[in-house]
Amino acid sequence: MTPAASQGSPGGPLQGFTVIDLTRVLAGPYCTLLLADLGARVIKVEQPGLGDDARQIGPFVDGDSAYFMSVNRNKESIALDLKAPADRAVFEQLLATADVLVENFRPGTMEKLGYDWPALHARFPRLVFTSVSGFGQTGPYSRRPAYDMVVQAMGGIMSLTGHPGAPPTRVGVSIGDLGAGLYAAIGTQAALLQRGRTGLGDRVDVAMLDCQVALLENAISRMEADGRAPGPIGSRHPSITPFDVFRAADGWFVIAAGNDALFQRLCAALELPALPEDARFATNPERCRHHEALKQLLEQRLSAAPCAHWQALLMQHNIPTGGYNDVAAVVNDPQVQAREMLVQVRTQGGRPLTVAGNPVHVGAHRTQVARQPPRLDQDREAILAGLARQ
Amino acid sequence: MTPAASQGSPGGPLQGFTVIDLTRVLAGPYCTLLLADLGARVIKVEQPGLGDDARQIGPFVDGDSAYFMSVNRNKESIALDLKAPADRAVFEQLLATADVLVENFRPGTMEKLGYDWPALHARFPRLVFTSVSGFGQTGPYSRRPAYDMVVQAMGGIMSLTGHPGAPPTRVGVSIGDLGAGLYAAIGTQAALLQRGRTGLGDRVDVAMLDCQVALLENAISRMEADGRAPGPIGSRHPSITPFDVFRAADGWFVIAAGNDALFQRLCAALELPALPEDARFATNPERCRHHEALKQLLEQRLSAAPCAHWQALLMQHNIPTGGYNDVAAVVNDPQVQAREMLVQVRTQGGRPLTVAGNPVHVGAHRTQVARQPPRLDQDREAILAGLARQ
Incomplete structure (x- = not known):
C-alpha cells in the first residue's frame, strides 16, 4: 500500500x-x-x-x-x-x-x-x-x-x-x-x-x-418522425410493446418483451395462444398501435395470480421481467x-x-x-x- | 489535420x-x-x-x-x-x-x-x-x-x-x-x-x-433518516420548498426558491408579504412540512396572470424560474x-x-x-x- x-x-x-x-x-x-x-x-x-x-x-x-x-x-x-x-x-x-x-x-x-x-x-x-x-x-x-x-x-x-x-x-x-x-x-x-x-x-x-x-435521446427524432411533440405515456415504452408495468393479483411488476420472438414466448408462457395470431398484435408497430387493448388482455390474465408467480414463470421462459421495487426492496435485493x-x-x-x-x-x-x-x-x-x- | x-x-x-x-x-x-x-x-x-x-x-x-x-x-x-x-x-x-x-x-x-x-x-x-x-x-x-x-x-x-x-x-x-x-x-x-x-x-x-x-442518490439515506421508503411526490422536491411546478393563468412553470433568502425575495416579488411571517413557512423544514398549504397560497396568486408575466418578474428578482417545455419548445429554445x-x-x-x-x-x-x-x-x-x- x-x-x-x-x-x-x-x-x-x-x-x-x-x-x-x-x-x-x-x-x-x-x-x-x-x-x-x-x-x-x-x-x-x-x-x-x-x-x-x-x-x-x-x-x-x-x-x-x-x-x-x-x-x-x-x-x-x-x-x-x-x-x-x-x-x-x-x-x-x-x-x-x-x-x-x-x-x-x-x-x-x-x-x-x-x-x-x-x-x-x-x-x-x-x-x-x-x-x-x-x-x-x-x-x-x-x-x-x-x-x-x-x-x-x-x-x-x-x-x-x-x-x-x-x-x-x-x-x-x-x-x-x-x-x-x-x-x-x-x-x-x-x-x-x-x-x-x-x-x-x-x-x-x-x-x-x-x-x-x-x-432526451430519441424523443427529438421521434418528434420529427411523428410530426408532433411526444407527451407523457405513463409507464410504457414509446416504441416497444409490451414493455410496461402490469398489475397482477397483488401488485405491479414488469414485462419487457422487446421483440416478436419474446412476445410469442410470453403468450405461450401465459397460455394466451390467440394473441400472437391476432393481427393487432402480430408485429411490434401493430402492438404499439394497440397497446391499450393488449395491456387489458394481459392484465385480465395476470389478475389470476400474484406477481411472484408470474415473475417465476416468465424467468423460466427467459422473458425479461422484474419487480416494481421501492427503495427498501432495492436495499434488500440480493443482486444489489x-x-x-x-x-x-x-x-x-x-x-x-x-x-x-x-x-x-x-x-x-x-x-x-x-x-x-x-x-x-x-x-x-x-x-x-x-x-x-x- | x-x-x-x-x-x-x-x-x-x-x-x-x-x-x-x-x-x-x-x-x-x-x-x-x-x-x-x-x-x-x-x-x-x-x-x-x-x-x-x-x-x-x-x-x-x-x-x-x-x-x-x-x-x-x-x-x-x-x-x-x-x-x-x-x-x-x-x-x-x-x-x-x-x-x-x-x-x-x-x-x-x-x-x-x-x-x-x-x-x-x-x-x-x-x-x-x-x-x-x-x-x-x-x-x-x-x-x-x-x-x-x-x-x-x-x-x-x-x-x-x-x-x-x-x-x-x-x-x-x-x-x-x-x-x-x-x-x-x-x-x-x-x-x-x-x-x-x-x-x-x-x-x-x-x-x-x-x-x-x-x-437514487440521497433517497437511500432519506429512507434511513425518515425510517420509511420514500414514495412518489409528483412534481415537487422532497427536501426543498418551494421547489416545484406551479399553475399560472395559462399553464405551468417552475419556481425553485432553494433557500430562505430566495423565498423572502419570492414573496416580495409576488407581493405576498404575509407568507414569510407565517410560522408555517419561516424555514425550509417548516415549508416542506406545509408544502400543500404553501402551494395553494402561491397558486391563488399566480392564477392572476400568465406564465410569461411571472417568469419575467421572477427573473428581474433573480429567483430561479423556468418554463415547463415540451420537446418542440426545447428544440426552439435560444439557449439550446x-x-x-x-x-x-x-x-x-x-x-x-x-x-x-x-x-x-x-x-x-x-x-x-x-x-x-x-x-x-x-x-x-x-x-x-x-x-x-x-
Whole structure:
C-alpha cells in the first residue's frame, strides 16, 4: 500500500490524480464523488463559516446532513476565503499541485475572483478546468440561476414523464444535477486523456440544461418522425410493446418483451395462444398501435395470480421481467448486495448511514469509504503540511 | 489535420483512441456515442444480416430507424460473424490495433465466443474491455435478461416518480440504458487513464441495475433518516420548498426558491408579504412540512396572470424560474440553439433528422457529425485496407 493509500485513498484507477473541488450542493459534488470513488485525491475547498450549502440541507441524521453525506465521502476539506490574499495564496499553491479544478458557481464568479480560464491556463498550463453550471458559460441564459427543477422542466424530460392528463411530474431523483455530474466527469477525464497527448490542460464547460437535452435521446427524432411533440405515456415504452408495468393479483411488476420472438414466448408462457395470431398484435408497430387493448388482455390474465408467480414463470421462459421495487426492496435485493452497491458512511457522532456506491467497477476495485464525509476544514493541517513538503 | 481526421473524425479530446464496438440497441451504443463524439475512432462490429437490433426499431424516417440514427453518428460499421474463423481473424486484428473493446451481450456470451477477459488480457494486455449488462458480470441475477424497463422498476427510480396514488410511472426517457452508457464511458476513460500509469488495460463491468441504484442518490439515506421508503411526490422536491411546478393563468412553470433568502425575495416579488411571517413557512423544514398549504397560497396568486408575466418578474428578482417545455419548445429554445445542442444526421436517402448533440464541451470542441450513422458493413473495405497497412 502506498503512503497516500494508507492516509485514506480508496485506491482505484484514478490514483495519482488530484482534483481541487470548489463545488457545492449536488451537480458538481456528484462529479467529484465519481472521481474520488475511482481513486482521485479530491480536496474540497469550502467557504469559511458554513461551507458547502448542502451541509444545511435535510434530512439530518445525528445532526449531520444526510444529503451532504450521500455525495461527499472520500474527499478532504479545507476552508479558504478566495477573497483573502493569504487564502488565495494557499489556493494557488494547491492548483500548482493539481490536475483538475472543478467548480459550479454561477458563470462570472470565477472571473470576478481573478480565476478565469485564460489566467489559470497561463499560470497552470497542465490544469484541466471543469465548470458545471445551469445553462453553460455561453449563450443568452448563461448568467441565469438554475436548479435541478428548472432544467428538468426546461429540458423537456418532465414533458415526457407522467400520465396523460395528469399534472406535471418530476423525475423522482435530481437527474438535472446527477446527469450534469456524470457528463462533467466524462469531460474531465477526456481532457486528462487529451493532456496525455498534448501536454496541456483544457476548459470543460458542462451545462445542466444541455445534459437534459442529451438525455432526451430519441424523443427529438421521434418528434420529427411523428410530426408532433411526444407527451407523457405513463409507464410504457414509446416504441416497444409490451414493455410496461402490469398489475397482477397483488401488485405491479414488469414485462419487457422487446421483440416478436419474446412476445410469442410470453403468450405461450401465459397460455394466451390467440394473441400472437391476432393481427393487432402480430408485429411490434401493430402492438404499439394497440397497446391499450393488449395491456387489458394481459392484465385480465395476470389478475389470476400474484406477481411472484408470474415473475417465476416468465424467468423460466427467459422473458425479461422484474419487480416494481421501492427503495427498501432495492436495499434488500440480493443482486444489489452481491454487487456491493451500498456502502456505509458515518456521521460525526459515529452513526452509520447507508448510501449508494459507485457502479463503475474497474478490475477488482469497488467503492471504498476510505474517508468519511469531512467536517468543514478538517484536513487543513495535513493539506498545508503536504504543500510545505513540495 | 491528420489523415484520420480528413477521413471523417470529429476531432476532439479522444483523438487517437480506437474503440471496437460490439454493442447493440441503446446502453452500449450510447457509451460509444459519447466516446465517438469526443473524437475516438469507433468501429461498430455488427452481426451480418440485420446488424444492430436498433436498426429494426421505429419510428422510421425515410426507411431508416430514427432510434438507430439518434445514437450511431461518428461510427464506422463492419459486419463480422464472430463464429466464423475468417471473421474472427479480422476481429482479432482489430483488437490488436485498438485501445478499448465495448460489448453489451448477456454475460456468458463473450466467454462462449472465446473472448473472455483472461484470454483477451493475455493476448492484448493494453486493451480495456468494457462490458455493459443488465445485472453485471457477477451476482445471482447476472445471466438474467434485462431491458431499461426492468431496471427502472427494480432499481427504485420508478417508485419515486409519479403522483401519490397513481399507477407506476416510468421516467420518460430510457434512463436505465442512458445511465449505464454514461457510467460505462466514465469507467472506460478511468481505465485508459490508469493504463497511462500501469501500461495495462483493465476490465470494466457496468450493470444497468447498479447504475439505477447509484442514481437514487440521497433517497437511500432519506429512507434511513425518515425510517420509511420514500414514495412518489409528483412534481415537487422532497427536501426543498418551494421547489416545484406551479399553475399560472395559462399553464405551468417552475419556481425553485432553494433557500430562505430566495423565498423572502419570492414573496416580495409576488407581493405576498404575509407568507414569510407565517410560522408555517419561516424555514425550509417548516415549508416542506406545509408544502400543500404553501402551494395553494402561491397558486391563488399566480392564477392572476400568465406564465410569461411571472417568469419575467421572477427573473428581474433573480429567483430561479423556468418554463415547463415540451420537446418542440426545447428544440426552439435560444439557449439550446446557442449551445449547439442539436445536430443533424441524414438518412441514407438524404433526409435530415435532428438529434441531440453531446453536452461535453471541451475547449472549442462541439459535436460534429463527421460521419453519418453507418449503413451495415459500409466501412468494410476501408477498415480492411487500414489493417493491411499496419
